[in-house]
Amino acid sequence: MDTTDRPKVGIKDVSREAGVALSTVSHVLNGTASISPEVRSRVLEAARRLGYLAKRQQKGSIASLSTIYLAVPPGNVPHVDTNLFSWTLLTALTRECERRGVRVVAHSGGDALNAQEIIEGAKAVYADGIILVYDDNPKLLRALASSGIAVVLLNGEDPSMSVDTVTPGNRYAARLATEWLLSRGHRNILHLTWRGRGTITRRVDGFLDAYRERQLPVDLGRVHIAQGYNPGDGEAAIASLLKEKDGLKGATAIFCASDNLAVGALAALQAHGVRVPEDVTVVGFDGVALGDLTRPPLTTVRVPLQEMAVLALQALENRLSVFGPDHPPCRIELGCKLIERDSAKAI
Template identity: 30%
Template sequence: MNDEIVATVTLQDIAKAAGVSVASVSKVLNNRPGVGDESRRRIIGIADQMGYQARTSRGQSSAAIERVTIITAGEYYSNSQFYADVIRGILDAASSQAVSVDVRLVARYLPEADSDIDKILKEAVSGAFLLVGLDDPEIIERIVASGFPAIIVNGADRSMRISSVTPDNRSAGWLATCRLLAAGHRRVMHVTLPHRTSLVRRMDGFRDALEEAGLGFDRSRDVLDLGKEGVLEYQSALAIRRALNDGRLDGVTAFFCSSDLVALGVVEGLKEAGFAIPGAFSVVGIDDVAIALYSRPPLTTIRIDRLELGRVGFVMLQQKIADPSVGVRHVDIGVELIERSTIARIG
């Protein structure tokens, strides 16, 4: 079909042929939700048959997104409710747009992850990528060099070459710590394994709250680094017992933990040592995974909308495909304090 014929095809033409409203056609051709899968496929098929070619405001052709590849660490995919929900958000958004999704699992750490991603890129002829929880600089280099459109979900490119979306981790840390300070606590310890930027940002929010309250921040005093203790996140109970035995928790009345998994371990370690929660110590986590509600006592935490995190990542990838010249940006998703039963007022 020649350019003259293509130029005469309108949304009204497609709507009439498909037996739907112009609004429905507009939603489908602009990759917006609100149209059923069957109607969406019919509209796309008719638009292709009629030779319709949408134009962006820059006069460029708007590419259709047909297949997306999620790349994430196998460890995240199999062991983490957080990442399972993020991926489900992506899958839900893709399904609403009749977009096929592949999930490719890679090693969590370099150099294995680098070689896994290199293999994925060599096999790819065309496509687009969502890097879920992967923001190592070497991995980013590989993706940028490939030229494929990509978005980082729950991570960030500090070189600002790939757009990204994360929870507002710094605000989450600040909000959790402010809640403990409001309950009268003046010696709050942050328990974390700061191996990723997102966890460092949560610690930054913790520091912000302490400094704003005039308490100052001393990392050697105020942070229990699980990495330096030689334990993993799910082993935080062991680190707490060691800190108790060594006298490092003298004066501490509350804990802000970098995740619910860490917080539940802290609660376990304190209870095993004979302390009541929240009678002796108050504890706050982050993430609001399902088990936080059913722990004993139920955990006060910061809720992250993980489904929304995945959906926003998918929409950002659509926008990048439609207009490759769109600027790089970082998007923060809001968080919410969920009050349960692990904070007690003191003083």
């Protein structure tokens, strides 16, 4: 039988399947009245089973999200002068929620995120889902995944694939930047990074992948660890190298794992009389506003922060409206773009 011959599913069918009034179904689907979480969940599940949610979502007329619970590690709450990445990402997420009429409730806790506190906080405000930013602690992810609440990890790594994830393609983006440098004659490249989450480790992987792809000795690509990701950490790390007898050990380019580190590296190089890009090329990663303000302007890898915010909400929508709780978790990786400015040149 052709699918066009199948009877169309309507709001009456959802009402009958969920055992509620037509008006209740309408309020749930359009977000026009306060409905108890239990009834709302029953209506959405019935509509999802019948395929009605998918049809409504395709037409852009479904309001399956009314409240999200936002959990951000305390150390990543943005201080604008040093953490433009977090500020830009969270601002994009907040604005997208405002555009969709979705209420955002921010989690407040201690020095570290606690799964039980997040779950209790989300339930207390009748949140439809949780957006967890950055924190990819496996124990935390397992606990949240088993809570029965839809969870999306934004800009983090989940090797166990226990929750939906939205992240930039860190490994591919770092490989892109390194291949760009190699194609311009650089061979001895220093990768300045820090001991961060899995997302930062993927950037190291991509850096080394580029050497392997070109069948170049991997030891030409040196990895240098800074104490942290702030500009001061990048400045201290490069200044320490420059004070050594062999300095940068012949490196003609420094590829930094964040724009913050690149800003610090530029300051250290300038203080020691090393010209950029005449003596050494500098490339950053993140693509936040600092790249336009440095001297010289910073070549960097731009992360699509606005699109990540939109897709995090869309992932929650999909989980609630289309997939349901038993669908395998999805991982969405977004491509990044190299932005060429004056801090880099060919040799």
